[in-house]
Amino acid sequence: MSEQVVLGVDVGGTNVKAAIVSVSGEVMTAVSYPTDAEDGPERFVQRLYEQFIKLLQKSGCQLTDVLSVGVGLAGFLDVEHGYIEEAVNLHWRNVAIVQLLSESLHLPIYLDNDANIAALGEAWQGAGQNAKSVLCVTLGTGVGGGIVLDGQIYRGVSTMAGEIGHITVKPGGPLCNCGRHGCLETLASATALVNMGVAHGLHSPSGGTANAEEIFALAKAGHRDAQQVIQELVNWLGVGLGIAANLLNPDKIVIAGGLVNAGDALMDPLRASFAANALQRVYRSCELLPATLGSRAGMLGAARLAIQGAALENSVL
Ligand SMILES: [Zn+2]
Structure with a gap:
């Protein structure tokens, strides 16, 4: 068979x-x-x-x-x-x-x-493997979050658990798609990075709006404003991660999304910002890691969900 x-x-x-x-x-x-x-x-x-x-x-x-x-x-x-x-x-x-x-x-x-x-995909086969509790944060158009506890998605009472992107980190801050102000995703998404670049007058080599990759390239080349914009994003993200980690005490936090391609240029300052915003015993026992599955995470996570569902139904796996 x-x-x-x-x-x-x-x-x-x-x-x-x-x-x-x-x-x-x-x-x-x-x-x-x-x-x-x-x-x-x-x-x-x-x-x-x-x-x-x-x-x-x-x-x-x-x-x-x-x-x-x-x-x-x-x-x-x-x-x-x-x-x-x-x-x-x-x-x-x-x-x-x-x-x-x-x-x-x-x-x-x-x-x-x-x-x-x-989050389930990364916990199964990616950076979150072998962890008991994983918080996965995706930096894209918005800031998405998922929590996996003992291999299972934690959904909360109305499937809203893990919505880290809508933690208020700056009361009265920028207007969010959810209708409120100062949510983490208005300050720490890939879109927020590009918007902050515009506010600081950063341009792509062709003269248009600098995208996230170009902002990291400018920062690497020593551009002060680009470095400041990245630091600003990292500061806000550290606040959000600190709040979430103090609450969850996870053993791994996985950062996903296109910004992760920046590698240590994102992860090193982010680890410092996270440490500044979480309790010492919380951040010392938590690994902050870049995602490893890239665009395959969703497909693999969906497969894992299907396997878990079938196992529950049949109790055979
Ligand atoms: Zn919001």
């Missing part, structure tokens, strides 16, 4: 990443294709089914080898009822996504938001 597998699906605003993954964590085969969310959820489900069949053929697995499907997407979800309340980047509202998927794929479907899924 061939090994049992799951389908892990990471639904991004631009691309869907899907993979057939064995229960032991081996990626058998993977694909990335355009989301085309504007075609609507029904067409999305149809395309996913087509890709799933192709992936199965490539992997050499049989349909009967597939235990379940895990799906991660950005948005406000009712995980218990398998419902998308609002997925801003897909422009979808009130979609019974789990029902649609199970009618098409005829498999158990497990759903969670992208930040939780990425």
